[in-house]
Amino acid sequence: xxxxxxxxxxxxxxxxxxxxxxxxxxxGSGPRETGAAMAVNEDGDVIGSVSGGCVESAVVGEALAxxxxxxxxxxxxxxxxxxxxxxxxxTCGGTIHLFIQPLEW
Amino acid sequence: xxxxxxxxxxxxxxxxxxLATVIDGPxxxxxxxxxxxxxxxxxxxxxxxxxxxxxxxxxxxxxxxxSIRHYGPQGESTPEDLVDTPTVRVFxxxxxxxxxxxxxxxxxxxAALAKVAKVLGYHVTVCDAREVFATRRRFPMADDxxxxxxxxxxxxxxxxxxxxxxxxxxxxxxxxxVPAIQGALRTSVGYIGVMGSRKTHAKRLERLTEVxxxxxxxxxxxxxxxxxxxxxxxxxxxxIAICAEIIARRTGRLATSLSATNGPIH
Numbered sequence: 001x002x003x004x005x006x007x008x009x010x011x012x013x014x015x016x017x018x019x020x021x022x023x024x025x026x027x028g029s030g031p032r033e034t035g036a037a038m039a040v041n042e043d044g045d046v047i048g049s050v051s052g053g054c055v056e057s058a059v060v061g062e063a064l065a066x067x068x069x070x071x072x073x074x075x076x077x078x079x080x081x082x083x084x085x086x087x088x089x090x091t092c093g094g095t096i097h098l099f100i101q102p103l104e105w
Numbered sequence: 106x107x108x109x110x111x112x113x114x115x116x117x118x119x120x121x122x123x124l125a126t127v128i129d130g131p132x133x134x135x136x137x138x139x140x141x142x143x144x145x146x147x148x149x150x151x152x153x154x155x156x157x158x159x160x161x162x163x164x165x166x167x168x169x170x171x172s173i174r175h176y177g178p179q180g181e182s183t184p185e186d187l188v189d190t191p192t193v194r195v196f197x198x199x200x201x202x203x204x205x206x207x208x209x210x211x212x213x214x215x216a217a218l219a220k221v222a223k224v225l226g227y228h229v230t231v232c233d234a235r236e237v238f239a240t241r242r243r244f245p246m247a248d249d250x251x252x253x254x255x256x257x258x259x260x261x262x263x264x265x266x267x268x269x270x271x272x273x274x275x276x277x278x279x280x281x282x283v284p285a286i287q288g289a290l291r292t293s294v295g296y297i298g299v300m301g302s303r304k305t306h307a308k309r310l311e312r313l314t315e316v317x318x319x320x321x322x323x324x325x326x327x328x329x330x331x332x333x334x335x336x337x338x339x340x341x342x343x344x345i346a347i348c349a350e351i352i353a354r355r356t357g358r359l360a361t362s363l364s365a366t367n368g369p370i371h
Contacts, residue, residue, distance in 0.1 A: 005116065008109075034198075073133050101134045
């Protein structure tokens with residue numbers, strides 16, 4: 001979160017809406033710890049990361065859907081499954097739970 | 106001030122702060138912000154829930170923990186109270202001030218170590234008694250550059266050092282090393298590394314004995330020669346070897362190649 005503050009402040013001062021995605025829980029092997037965060041603004045600009053690059057693009061899609069009002073703030077889970085070879089997952093075999101919400105507090 | 110503004114201000118000022126967010130339950134997305142002294146702002150949608158979460162979050166903050174906690178809608182927290190009650194899941198995130206690294210000796214190794222320590226998120230203090238060497242100009246990457254002998258610095262600020270912090274003594278000069286070691290041993294700092302060859306270390310142990318530092322548990326806290334055995338030669342490589350040792354000590358790992366071992370990585 002600390003590393004995101006400068007960009008979030010800049011976005012907010014430009015009047016941009018911002019969604020925040022934070023790792024709230026992990027299971028098994030995972031590249032980032034609980035609390036790792038990324039932020040996405042309404043233009044789709046991205047800062048920070050929540051994994052080793054495995055799920056970030058999917059998170060951007062979720063974040064924009066939340067900013068557009070197509071989705072509400074919620075917990076989104078990413079994990080690898082053999083049955084879903086094309087689903088977004090973590091190559092390390094772990095599972096991460098993200099909470100994604102508009103930064104309106 | 107919004108919750109976000111207060112949070113950002115405290116994080117930047119290195120003041121401890123905890124942010125609680127409802128991630129499941131009736132008021133998803135609501136936040137509550139707390140310092141060790143109590144609530145700073147926001148609400149989770151119920152005054153009693155706020156009170157109970159604030160109480161728990163202060164404990165989490167003291168321990169530096171970040172986790173999900175479960176409550177009833179009005180803060181019910183015992184298993185009996187929670188039966189047949191919809192659950193509110195609250196993500197409590199602790200923001201603790203960065204760990205500290207105090208580096209004694211204003212030498213080339215210091216500049217490289219300060220740089221690597223900053224990458225790892227440390228608040229870095231460089232200390233040397235020689236005014237000519239301990240300058241901001243030579244250590245622009247350090248947060249603080251202090252011209253002082255070790256003893257007054259430890260007497261004044263040593264109590265802030267804890268298990269997450271590190272003291273690295275790079276001077277090779279017994280006049281400076283010995284009081285720095287004595288000062289560090291009086292704190293609860295988690296890592297004390299002292300630079301020097303094995304021969305220097307043996308001589309240093311003699312000097313420490315002369316000044317009365319003989320306790321085996323004290324001497325066991327000294328990591329000297331400093332750093333992991335990576336075959337490091339340059340100041341930069343040595344800085345990596347030192348920081349790698351600090352990480353391995355914290356995690357209790359043996360620091361071999363993962364390809365040579367089995368078992369979980371994290």
